[in-house]
Amino acid sequence: EVETAIKVVIVGNGAVGKSSMIQRYCKGIFTKDYKKTIGVDFLERQIEVNCEDVRLMLWDTAGQEEFDAITRAYYRGAQACVIAFSIVDRDSFEAIQDWKRKVEDEVGQIPTVFVQNKMDLADETLVAQKEVDDLVANSRLKLFKTSVKNNVCVDDVFKYLAEKYLEQ
Numbered sequence: 001e002v003e004t005a006i007k008v009v010i011v012g013n014g015a016v017g018k019s020s021m022i023q024r025y026c027k028g029i030f031t032k033d034y035k036k037t038i039g040v041d042f043l044e045r046q047i048e049v050n051c052e053d054v055r056l057m058l059w060d061t062a063g064q065e066e067f068d069a070i071t072r073a074y075y076r077g078a079q080a081c082v083i084a085f086s087i088v089d090r091d092s093f094e095a096i097q098d099w100k101r102k103v104e105d106e107v108g109q110i111p112t113v114f115v116q117n118k119m120d121l122a123d124e125t126l127v128a129q130k131e132v133d134d135l136v137a138n139s140r141l142k143l144f145k146t147s148v149k150n151n152v153c154v155d156d157v158f159k160y161l162a163e164k165y166l167e168q
């Protein structure tokens with residue numbers, strides 16, 4: 001039996017926690033200053049979904065989150081997508097619809113979720129939950145509220161995407 005491998009792209013403004021999320025999920029670690037390992041395009045983790053082995057390949061950007069700076073090669077063949085923002089960075093929240101359009105322009109409709117990260121900093125939030133919920137309701141994508149730092153809800157994001165991918 002051929003195992004399923006899924007390329008997952010993780011987009012969103014700089015510093016929202018994308019690289020940290022990949023590290024957390026694939027290596028089980030959290031550091032304050034994660035630097036992309038030179039020469040490595042993605043990290044991977046294998047999980048079981050509905051008794052099927054699934055290999056998730058999580059593609060990191062090289063820190064070039066400026067809107068048009070992410071290369072075509074990054075998006076090419078993407079099969080699932082995480083659009084992340086941070087609750088302590090308003091701009092990152094306001095950018096998520098643009099990110100959604102950008103991904104759709106590049107790869108069309110693929111299983112996609114929104115991730116509301118840094119929930120451990122809820123006391124300092126700059127984004128009202130109602131704003132988030134309204135926007136998410138309009139887009140009909142699922143929202144995951146995560147703390148990569150405290151490892152809250154991170155696994156759920158990728159399990160959901162794998163399930164979505166398999167049920168297509």
Ligand code: GDP
Nearest residue numbers: 014015016017018019020031032118147148149
């Ligand atoms: P990227 O630019 O989107 O890849 O963001 P990074 O993964 O480099 O993270 C930017 C900063 O946010 C780093 O200092 C991380 O340690 C920090 N960070 C990431 N996730 C969380 C989180 O859930 N909570 C808190 N408090 N900090 C986080």
Ligand code: MG
Nearest residue numbers: 018019061063
């Ligand atoms: Mg990064």
